[in-house]
Amino acid sequence: MKLETERLILRPVTGDDAGGNYHEWLNDPEVVKYMEDRFYPADQESIKKYIETTANALDKYFFAVCLKASPQLYKIPIGAHIGNVLLGPIPKVHRYAEVSYTFHRSYWGNGYATEAVKAVVNFAFVHLDLERLNAGTSETNIPSQNVLKKAGFTREGAFRKFYWMPTGREDRVIWGQLKSEYHKV
Numbered sequence: 029m030k031l032e033t034e035r036l037i038l039r040p041v042t043g044d045d046a047g048g049n050y051h052e053w054l055n056d057p058e059v060v061k062y063m064e065d066r067f068y069p070a071d072q073e074s075i076k077k078y079i080e081t082t083a084n085a086l087d088k089y090f091f092a093v094c095l096k097a098s099p100q101l102y103k104i105p106i107g108a109h110i111g112n113v114l115l116g117p118i119p120k121v122h123r124y125a126e127v128s129y130t131f132h133r134s135y136w137g138n139g140y141a142t143e144a145v146k147a148v149v150n151f152a153f154v155h156l157d158l159e160r161l162n163a164g165t166s167e168t169n170i171p172s173q174n175v176l177k178k179a180g181f182t183r184e185g186a187f188r189k190f191y192w193m194p195t196g197r198e199d200r201v202i203w204g205q206l207k208s209e210y211h212k213v
């Protein structure tokens with residue numbers, strides 16, 4: 029499955045993606061700050077195993093977000109793998125899905141995550157005909173909350189003191205979007 033936006037191509041993550049950029053961002057403490065321990069430190073072999081398990085799961089879509097060619101991006105290699113978006117698991121009967129994402133720090137702040145998440149939301153509602161999307165963020169993860177807001181999600185509540193963080197426990201903020209609310213944001 030391949031999705032295309034103005035600046036990005038979203039294609040399936042493969043074992044070949046385990047090195048390079050992906051390896052770098054999974055070993056960047058700023059990037060993995062809100063992710064589970066099992067991803068850190070991540071060597072290429074464990075990343076490859078994770079990719080294979082996730083990409084082979086029938087109830088998940090694991091997208092590699094890659095840059096298209098652009099004259100403004102002359103310093104950045106065309107096709108660079110800059111982030112991942114995961115859609116799933118998707119329970120067949122209930123027809124909802126989790127959405128999660130991670131991007132290489134060098135590419136933050138350019139609207140790429142928002143653009144990629146919007147494309148995945150469209151895919152989920154229009155092509156997969158899902159009823160609902162879920163996402164969860166740590167309460168201090170403002171960039172991620174901004175991505176969700178801009179991609180049409182609504183804050184629905186919070187699981188209190190859900191995550192352990194070095195600075196103290198944090199709530200998990202729950203975000204959702206319904207098919208009935210979706211209007212190509």
Ligand SMILES: CC(C)(COP(=O)(O)OP(=O)(O)OC[C@H]1O[C@@H](n2cnc3c(N)ncnc32)[C@H](O)[C@@H]1OP(=O)(O)O)[C@@H](O)C(=O)NCCC(=O)NCCS
Binds near residue numbers: 058128132
């Ligand atoms: C969350 C994340 C995916 C956002 O990626 P991104 O490509 O920078 O996102 P966008 O450029 O679309 O920007 C989204 C918002 O992030 C904020 N942001 C981006 N870079 C930032 C930075 N360096 N510092 C503070 N805020 C920043 C901006 O406020 C922006 O919102 P705005 O345009 O309304 O101001 C990225 O920061 C990341 O990979 N973080 C680590 C992994 C993670 O937290 N994943 C989500 C788990 S729930």
